[in-house]
Amino acid sequence: MTECFDPEVRDFLPDLVHGRLGEVDTVTMLAHVEACDSCAAELALLREVRASARLAPAIDAAQIVSALPAPRVAAVPIEAPARRSSTGSMLRVAAAAVVLVLGGLVANDIRSRGDESSITTVAQTQAAPESVSMTEKVTAAEAPKAGAPEASLSLVAGVQDLTDAQIETLLSELNDLETLPSAEPDQAVIPIDVSGE
Amino acid sequence: MTSENRAGADTDRELIDRWMAGDSRAATLLVSRHSDALARFAVSSGERDEIEELVQDTFVRAFGSLESFRGESSFRTWLFTIERRLMMDRRRSERRQRATVAVEAGDAVTEYNALDALIAGEAESKVRTAVDSLSPTQREVFTLRVEQGLSYKEIAEVAGTTEGAARVHYHSAMRAVKEFLND
Numbered sequence: 001m002t003e004c005f006d007p008e009v010r011d012f013l014p015d016l017v018h019g020r021l022g023e024v025d026t027v028t029m030l031a032h033v034e035a036c037d038s039c040a041a042e043l044a045l046l047r048e049v050r051a052s053a054r055l056a057p058a059i060d061a062a063q064i065v066s067a068l069p070a071p072r073v074a075a076v077p078i079e080a081p082a083r084r085s086s087t088g089s090m091l092r093v094a095a096a097a098v099v100l101v102l103g104g105l106v107a108n109d110i111r112s113r114g115d116e117s118s119i120t121t122v123a124q125t126q127a128a129p130e131s132v133s134m135t136e137k138v139t140a141a142e143a144p145k146a147g148a149p150e151a152s153l154s155l156v157a158g159v160q161d162l163t164d165a166q167i168e169t170l171l172s173e174l175n176d177l178e179t180l181p182s183a184e185p186d187q188a189v190i191p192i193d194v195s196g197e
Numbered sequence: 198m199t200s201e202n203r204a205g206a207d208t209d210r211e212l213i214d215r216w217m218a219g220d221s222r223a224a225t226l227l228v229s230r231h232s233d234a235l236a237r238f239a240v241s242s243g244e245r246d247e248i249e250e251l252v253q254d255t256f257v258r259a260f261g262s263l264e265s266f267r268g269e270s271s272f273r274t275w276l277f278t279i280e281r282r283l284m285m286d287r288r289r290s291e292r293r294q295r296a297t298v299a300v301e302a303g304d305a306v307t308e309y310n311a312l313d314a315l316i317a318g319e320a321e322s323k324v325r326t327a328v329d330s331l332s333p334t335q336r337e338v339f340t341l342r343v344e345q346g347l348s349y350k351e352i353a354e355v356a357g358t359t360e361g362a363a364r365v366h367y368h369s370a371m372r373a374v375k376e377f378l379n380d
Contacts, residue, residue, distance in 0.1 A: 011349075011364070018346030045375070046343055049328060052321035053344045056236035057248050061228040064253045068224055068260045071216050 004038040013039065017046045097170065209272035213263060228256055231273050234345060235280050241340040242284055251287070255280040274351040277341070281355055327377040331370050338363050339370035 004010060009032050015021050016029045033039045162170065207215075207226065215223035235252045244251060258279050259266075266275055331339060337356055341347045342363075347355065352363040 010368075014342050014346060015348070017343070020346055020348075042371070045324075045378075048320070048324050049339075049343050049374070052324045053237060053340075054240045054325065056233065056240045059232040059236050059249055059252050061225060061232055063249075064228050064232065064256050065221070065225050067253055067257055068228075069257065071219050071221065071224075071260075072264075 002038060004036045004042075006032075009036075009039060010042065013043050013046055016043065017050060097173065210268055213266065213272065216260070217263060224260065227272070231276055232256070234273060235276055238277055238280060238340070238345060239284065241344055242281070242337060244284060244287075251280065251283060254283055258283070270351060270354045274347065274354050277345070277347075277351075277355040323378065324374075327374045330377055331373055335366050335370035335373065338366040339374070342367050 009029065012021065012025070012029060013033075016026065016033075019026075021029060033043055207223075209227065209230070212223040212227050216227070232252050235255055236248050239248050239251050255276055259276055266272070270278075328336060328339065334356075338352055341352045341355060342349075349360045349363045349367070352358075352367075353360045356363065358366075
């Protein structure tokens, strides 16, 4: 028997056995096999090999299906809570710090007035002819005593008016606050003793 | 010449999409469509015990990671790849066990083969012996090509080799089978 030297045709013999060729290719292949003893013999062998394949046990599809994991239904994608940006968090902390310091400032102001029984607003304070400016008052009231560490913060009209030490203290407190859970800060409630005692 | 795609009422891709959308009936169709081929592949690869368990494990693995099936190969090829890995794991585990536990001769494999030979005719038995005499790689490529009808590209994906290497293994195997039968 002469060996067929068309490797492409021989390559496709298994596809012919499995019916994986298109209509035209199938006709072409069958025509070749009819004229080529070698390919005819190989095709017969392939069919024999396929027919002699070992028996496989019957598979219970229902049992397999019952063991499958439940489909993960594609639900409406739930967006993960957006991570708060460090800038936004800083602003919140800064706002909280402003509230706290404002409260402290007002309390200090009241204390420094001694027996004044009413709370004077910032506007009223500035309007009064005998009163000093808020900046001066705060500076005087909160000037650190000799040897005492600068622990407390005071708020003035703007950040630019803070001393270097105060800015440093504020920044370090902000850094500490950054590690807290990013929940909205509680409303700062500062008891004000209006009697001045 | 190109291989023709298998036609069907629902393609595997459509059934997979239906299953992922919550239609459990699609799984039944997919399992029914491919389970026999997986069982045959397991047997032709030399597995004799717990074939159904192996096929089930293959489907469980496949359905558990369907999101990772990108459809670059056919679903069946992907299943064969998973099953092949499971068979390799199983053999590794068996080798480890054999290293520590003495195994008695005359086990279920022998009984299975004897029963198989009784059912098969003489000519069929000779063909089987010829295929069994191939090297493991040749036998795997040959059975995937002849019994399962996979293309060289698909065989390369399943066996983790190249298309060219699969073609060479197939032709070497065919030559060896012919020589065995002509002796």
